Amino acid sequence: MKIKTTEQYNRIIQGATAILLTEGLAAFSTTKVAKHIQMAQSNIYVYFKNKDDLLVSVFRYHQKKYIQFLVDRIDLSLPPTDALRNLVSTLDEFHRTNKESLDVIWSIRQSTTLRQLIPKVSDDQIFIAIFQWLKDWQHQGTVRQLPLMYLTNLVFSAIIDYFQLIDSKEMSPNELAIEEIVPPLSALLFV
């Protein structure tokens, strides 16, 4: 049996990330990853059972980074609108500094087959935290009486729509700064 090292594991994850981002999910292969990092393809299979196992591990790697980043910075104990502003700017900071990780998370989540192998969005710690935060304010009558699942999705969609328009250059941050989405989002959530 071959000895596994964290260094090699990470090299494979980085290589797989690069191939995924340049070639897309449909064209992704362990052959391409092996070539890119100059490693024997058989060695990749020492670490990962198959292509899907590698992709799920790539997802988990970036997901962990994302969750840690947010957990360290988000403060939902602030007054509702301030907490929302804090959430939006923290996600924006992650998007600016770790765009690759978000792209990996989104592209794997969009795959019908892989989606079944990765943790559900609703099991995501940040999703749960926001869900609970909305629930608490809903009890106080501050948040609109709509299903929390729908409200939580709306918050994420409003933020992700912003990033996607910026990334695709359909909109520039000069036209709309991320903080400017807070008032309409507040109007949507709070009564």
Added chain:
Amino acid sequence: MKIKTTEQYNRIIQGATAILLTEGLAAFSTTKVAKHIQMAQSNIYVYFKNKDDLLVSVFRYHQKKYIQFLVDRIDLSLPPTDALRNLVSTLDEFHRTNKESLDVIWSIRQSTTLRQLIPKVSDDQIFIAIFQWLKDWQHQGTVRQLPLMYLTNLVFSAIIDYFQLIDSKEMSPNELAIEEIVPPLSALLFV
């Protein structure tokens, strides 16, 4: 040269739709389509240059159906909130009666490679109509002063999020009827 018929063309489009919806984009192949509709694979290539050409044609077929449905029913000349309600319920009607078409449109739009071959979302007639509608009301001071591209995306996201939660059975229409998304969406759009 083989004679092309509309009947055969449509049979291929229907077969390709069925394979796309059951197998997903990654596993889609003209071999599977040919087998499914019991037609020689070579005959498919009389109608379509390659797999991507077939997929783009499948997209256009469903997109046309979708746009025609909405163009026939949407009335944006109503007062703003009524027009929004009309839009939401028309999209809901299409979702209930033509779910397959929406699934095809979404799955092809999510593909990085195919997205470059299909019309852009912002060229979509319905998107343009809603964009223009928001623009007119923005001039009157009724719609929030935010980039129209972002506002239009938000309207679609709010509606699509609803459909996706219903389709995935994470939420039932008893918990939230589609009409109930109109007030929060109004609060978001209108000042």
